[in-house]
Amino acid sequence: MTTLEARGFDPAHSLLLTDLYQLNMVDSYLRGGLTGTAVFEFFVRRLPPGRNFLLAAGLDQALAFLEDARLTDAEADWLRAGGRFPPALVDFLAGFRFTGDVDAMAEGTPFFPHEPILRVTAPLPQAQLVETRLVNLLQFQTLVASKAVRMVLAAPGRRLVDFGLRRAHGGEAGLLAARAAYLAGFAGTATVPAEPLFGVPVFGTMAHSFVLAHDSETAAFAAFARDHPDQTVFLIDTYDTERGAEAVVALAPRLRAAGIGVRGVRLDSGDLADHAVKVRTILDTGGLLQARIFASGGIDEHLLARLHAAAAPIDAYGVGTSLVTSEDAPALDCAYKLQAYAGRPRRKRSEGKATWPGAKQVYRFHGGDGSCTHDLVTTADDPPPPGGTPLLAPALRGGRRVPDLPDLAASRTHAAAVGRLPESLRRLDPAPPYGVDISPALCLLAHEADGAADRAGG
Amino acid sequence: MTTLEARGFDPAHSLLLTDLYQLNMVDSYLRGGLTGTAVFEFFVRRLPPGRNFLLAAGLDQALAFLEDARLTDAEADWLRAGGRFPPALVDFLAGFRFTGDVDAMAEGTPFFPHEPILRVTAPLPQAQLVETRLVNLLQFQTLVASKAVRMVLAAPGRRLVDFGLRRAHGGEAGLLAARAAYLAGFAGTATVPAEPLFGVPVFGTMAHSFVLAHDSETAAFAAFARDHPDQTVFLIDTYDTERGAEAVVALAPRLRAAGIGVRGVRLDSGDLADHAVKVRTILDTGGLLQARIFASGGIDEHLLARLHAAAAPIDAYGVGTSLVTSEDAPALDCAYKLQAYAGRPRRKRSEGKATWPGAKQVYRFHGGDGSCTHDLVTTADDPPPPGGTPLLAPALRGGRRVPDLPDLAASRTHAAAVGRLPESLRRLDPAPPYGVDISPALCLLAHEADGAADRAGG
Numbered sequence: 001m002t003t004l005e006a007r008g009f010d011p012a013h014s015l016l017l018t019d020l021y022q023l024n025m026v027d028s029y030l031r032g033g034l035t036g037t038a039v040f041e042f043f044v045r046r047l048p049p050g051r052n053f054l055l056a057a058g059l060d061q062a063l064a065f066l067e068d069a070r071l072t073d074a075e076a077d078w079l080r081a082g083g084r085f086p087p088a089l090v091d092f093l094a095g096f097r098f099t100g101d102v103d104a105m106a107e108g109t110p111f112f113p114h115e116p117i118l119r120v121t122a123p124l125p126q127a128q129l130v131e132t133r134l135v136n137l138l139q140f141q142t143l144v145a146s147k148a149v150r151m152v153l154a155a156p157g158r159r160l161v162d163f164g165l166r167r168a169h170g171g172e173a174g175l176l177a178a179r180a181a182y183l184a185g186f187a188g189t190a191t192v193p194a195e196p197l198f199g200v201p202v203f204g205t206m207a208h209s210f211v212l213a214h215d216s217e218t219a220a221f222a223a224f225a226r227d228h229p230d231q232t233v234f235l236i237d238t239y240d241t242e243r244g245a246e247a248v249v250a251l252a253p254r255l256r257a258a259g260i261g262v263r264g265v266r267l268d269s270g271d272l273a274d275h276a277v278k279v280r281t282i283l284d285t286g287g288l289l290q291a292r293i294f295a296s297g298g299i300d301e302h303l304l305a306r307l308h309a310a311a312a313p314i315d316a317y318g319v320g321t322s323l324v325t326s327e328d329a330p331a332l333d334c335a336y337k338l339q340a341y342a343g344r345p346r347r348k349r350s351e352g353k354a355t356w357p358g359a360k361q362v363y364r365f366h367g368g369d370g371s372c373t374h375d376l377v378t379t380a381d382d383p384p385p386p387g388g389t390p391l392l393a394p395a396l397r398g399g400r401r402v403p404d405l406p407d408l409a410a411s412r413t414h415a416a417a418v419g420r421l422p423e424s425l426r427r428l429d430p431a432p433p434y435g436v437d438i439s440p441a442l443c444l445l446a447h448e449a450d451g452a453a454d455r456a457g458g
Numbered sequence: 459m460t461t462l463e464a465r466g467f468d469p470a471h472s473l474l475l476t477d478l479y480q481l482n483m484v485d486s487y488l489r490g491g492l493t494g495t496a497v498f499e500f501f502v503r504r505l506p507p508g509r510n511f512l513l514a515a516g517l518d519q520a521l522a523f524l525e526d527a528r529l530t531d532a533e534a535d536w537l538r539a540g541g542r543f544p545p546a547l548v549d550f551l552a553g554f555r556f557t558g559d560v561d562a563m564a565e566g567t568p569f570f571p572h573e574p575i576l577r578v579t580a581p582l583p584q585a586q587l588v589e590t591r592l593v594n595l596l597q598f599q600t601l602v603a604s605k606a607v608r609m610v611l612a613a614p615g616r617r618l619v620d621f622g623l624r625r626a627h628g629g630e631a632g633l634l635a636a637r638a639a640y641l642a643g644f645a646g647t648a649t650v651p652a653e654p655l656f657g658v659p660v661f662g663t664m665a666h667s668f669v670l671a672h673d674s675e676t677a678a679f680a681a682f683a684r685d686h687p688d689q690t691v692f693l694i695d696t697y698d699t700e701r702g703a704e705a706v707v708a709l710a711p712r713l714r715a716a717g718i719g720v721r722g723v724r725l726d727s728g729d730l731a732d733h734a735v736k737v738r739t740i741l742d743t744g745g746l747l748q749a750r751i752f753a754s755g756g757i758d759e760h761l762l763a764r765l766h767a768a769a770a771p772i773d774a775y776g777v778g779t780s781l782v783t784s785e786d787a788p789a790l791d792c793a794y795k796l797q798a799y800a801g802r803p804r805r806k807r808s809e810g811k812a813t814w815p816g817a818k819q820v821y822r823f824h825g826g827d828g829s830c831t832h833d834l835v836t837t838a839d840d841p842p843p844p845g846g847t848p849l850l851a852p853a854l855r856g857g858r859r860v861p862d863l864p865d866l867a868a869s870r871t872h873a874a875a876v877g878r879l880p881e882s883l884r885r886l887d888p889a890p891p892y893g894v895d896i897s898p899a900l901c902l903l904a905h906e907a908d909g910a911a912d913r914a915g916g
Contacts, residue, residue, distance in 0.1 A: 020662030
């Protein structure tokens, strides 16, 4: 469509996928010799309404971006052509390689406001330039994983599958949502490339259009069973849910004669609990005791909790819009902030947005039964407190990944440790906040940073 | 990271960026000989709460997808390797070219529930396969354009700029949000690649980290002005907004001596109306009468309306999260439904999700002053009603674009015709619904479709 796109613009790895002000600031840093070491941290300022914790996600994509971000020739040509960007800046961008360090919480770690989940230590121009895309990658997967884990907790013993690609905000969102949901405990996704890209299992059978394209429901189900004898989950609500279930029962003997079993049916509209009870009876009465009931359509964690409380006979759920858009809270109040430059702690004091300065570490404390009791945020060089488990660990050193970072399967197992959070936090209702203490060392550093700023005339 | 990604997986043009069930259904269509002509339409079932209309957007990307979607060799290898997909299906996908027709509303057209904005007429397997990505592309840009136009209407005479990339749901969302906002009347974006990709103007100056990296605000402003004498918009809220404004006034004579003017200041926290009044006074008293005030931070259409009503002296706004996530309604209740197959109208009757069958056209009627009065939805082959303007027009024929489709600039001009909607609909408050009539011909067709379905046993 455009020169850049035709020449293979790849947003996922583009250094230019950033805000214009980053380029202006980097330009000034280079001219002014502000190339000392900067420490930036990514954290969330406050929990979305009604949420009790968040789940860290997106680190793998953030690291891949830092390792791979390059300016392409086409991008360099565009930057040079306009005359708007100084040649020295374009040269810097053309030669860009991220050479800094990253320390981060493992994906799947529950975390709380003002706890950094990622720290970048790098020359100021590098650390600044990568801000926008880092925030873009970390906030979205954290958002979706944090939503998904609520659904997982609300539907114990049930299989949850992401159906959200069509309502996701673009293609990358659909792919990354599938990954984040799986990380949080979903069984898989309908989004095909999530399997080759991330190893996420994919699921899917039929849509209403398939039923509508045939002359009858029965004809559609029979054709599908013939072609996919191992995937016989029939969508039964195109015309009337219970009549659809009866059609499946009536078809079953013919299928059985052909050696094909009925794996299940899917409900996608109406009162799911009511339909599920009626359909379960129809299936059981018809001898299809093994057939499972899948449900989809407008599902979120609150509906899952209600269906669970009502003991609705539903075995698995497809969840779309509410998951991939994090519908009740489609963004996190998060920031990537300069915490130290050239060895000096910094913090902004904008109203309602003050931050804790300096490089930080988060320690988590556990009770005798292994459950989490509270966290401590302190300076990165404060001596480790007895009994505290540090949550930030090296991820990149000199721009390259450290060995043995967990893969997605390991992160998914790690996320299951959400069961060690206090029980009140794992409920959907708002709970009293989890205790996050600020260490005396960090309070002292904040005073020092403010004093230095005041002496410098703000 | 993975084989597919390493081999250049490009979600934007991938045929595999779809739900697994599409592949299963296409497989069955091919085996069953269901390759007749299908008509699918994309429409919205109901408006998000509080909205009075939607703005069509995303057609250009939808058409580009249909024109360019291909299976890559790496994808074909993956499909073949697992043994899960039948060779005939993989061969079909490997040779896929979209050869169908598309009729659509021009981007920037206001529309209402149950009005199709895009119709696909193509062999059933083709029309089915493209569903997921078409919905993904159309719903997101329509969502953002519909949100953006509310902001444009709420802030007459003010310049609005998209600042949302970091909080967008992935990289593609950030890029497409920049495009959709511009289409709806925003002045531009901070997202750099939106200029080379779409021709959207980009804006940006400095962030808090720039101020924090210097020893004082004044030092930061002086350095920025030296390096970017034409972009002197200073961010003044890092420590204290009014003191920041005073620092700009104090610096101005030094800048003036160097031939540099102060273009403006930016506020990013606190009570924006209150700060703007105080800052305006400080700037005016300091002789900086020409300096403009920019505001950002937590802005949505309601805050814009309040600031406008209060006559806050703010000249331009940066809008992020609320725009790019459509925060109050991050998804549309939309669908891409089979409306006819092999010449016969179809419709599903699932509870709460019944649709109007058959290929449709939408006519808009205007009063003597040019303002819209009501719409009529009818069958595509119904004779045009006198005085009605048809809203769906050919976009693709035989898989290729028709000549002279509007470009983004033309679509942006077209979107400005939102001013012809009834005044009540252009307000932020919920208005009585706009009149959308269903023609007798369409009602008759729905009865016929239901009758045929009933005779076929549902």
